[in-house]
Amino acid sequence: MPEKPKKKKFNVEGNESLSDCLDRMRAEGYAPVRRMERPVFIEKNGEKIVDHQEIIFEGKLTEE
Numbered sequence: 001m002p003e004k005p006k007k008k009k010f011n012v013e014g015n016e017s018l019s020d021c022l023d024r025m026r027a028e029g030y031a032p033v034r035r036m037e038r039p040v041f042i043e044k045n046g047e048k049i050v051d052h053q054e055i056i057f058e059g060k061l062t063e064e
Contacts (some may be wrong), residue, residue: 004029004061012055021057030059 008030012021025032035057042051 006061008059008061010057010059012057018055021055025057025059028059029062031062032057033060034058 008028010021010025010030012018016024022032035055038054038056039050040052040054041048043049
């Protein structure tokens with residue numbers, strides 16, 4: 001079986017809550033160590049505006 005990476009990034013999908021994403025991380029064997037937010041821009045009338053924030057958790061492999 002291939003070894004899991006020590007760190008992995010998890011994007012919060014549009015149809016899930018933050019707790020759903022954290023539960024998915026724990027199910028895969030990772031613990032959250034960092035939360036990042038990144039703006040997603042769209043262009044409207046020739047001007048760039050923020051559409052929404054993309055939330056990304058960085059997980060560290062738990063010792064099992």
